[in-house]
Amino acid sequence: MTPSLSARLMKLGLKLALLAAAAGLMVFFTGLSTVHGQDLPVDYFAEVPAIMVLLDAEWFMGFLFVVTLALVVLLLKLLWNLHEIPVHKAQGENHLLTKVIFGLCLCGLFINKAWWVLAIILAFTPWNAIGDHLSRVIRAGMQKETRQ
Numbered sequence: 001m002t003p004s005l006s007a008r009l010m011k012l013g014l015k016l017a018l019l020a021a022a023a024g025l026m027v028f029f030t031g032l033s034t035v036h037g038q039d040l041p042v043d044y045f046a047e048v049p050a051i052m053v054l055l056d057a058e059w060f061m062g063f064l065f066v067v068t069l070a071l072v073v074l075l076l077k078l079l080w081n082l083h084e085i086p087v088h089k090a091q092g093e094n095h096l097l098t099k100v101i102f103g104l105c106l107c108g109l110f111i112n113k114a115w116w117v118l119a120i121i122l123a124f125t126p127w128n129a130i131g132d133h134l135s136r137v138i139r140a141g142m143q144k145e146t147r148q
Contacts, residue, residue, distance in 0.1 A: 083109045083116060086123035097122055 054060050083105050090098040101119045108116020 080109075086116075086119040089123040095123065 087098065087102050087105055089095075090101045095101065101123050104115045104119035104122070108114070108119060
C-alpha cells in the first residue's frame with residue numbers, strides 16, 4: 001500500500017466511525033422522548049403557556065428584532081474601538097509608524113489577531129528608551145575598543 005492510499009483509507013474509516021457514532025447518538029436521544037417511560041399524549045400540548053401569547057405578538061417580535069440589531073451594532077462598535085486602541089496611542093504620541101499601526105490593526109480585525117498584537121507592541125513600546133539604551137551599549141563598546 002502506498003502512503004496516500006493508507007491515509008485515504010484511514011480518513012474513510014474515521015468518517016465511517018463518526019457516522020456510526022452520530023447514528024448511535026440519534027437512537028439514544030430518541031429513547032429520551034418519553035416521560036416516565038410513557039409516550040406523551042397529543043392533548044398534553046393543548047394548553048399553551050402564557051408566554052406564547054407574548055411571543056406570537058408581532059410588536060414583540062419587532063421589538064426583539066430592533067434590540068438584537070442594536071446589540072449587534074453595539075458589539076461591532078466596541079470591537080472596532082478595541083482594535084483602534086493602538087492607533088489612538090500612536091496618534092497621541094505622534095508616532096512615526098502610525099499608518100503602519102493602522103494597517104496592522106485592520107489586518108488584525110479582518111485577517112488574523114496576530115497582526116493586532118504586533119500593532120499593540122509597536123504602539124506601546126517606548127522606542128526612545130530602547131534607542132537610548134542601544135546607543136549607550138554601542139558607545140560603551142566603542143570606548144572599550146579605543147582603550148585597548
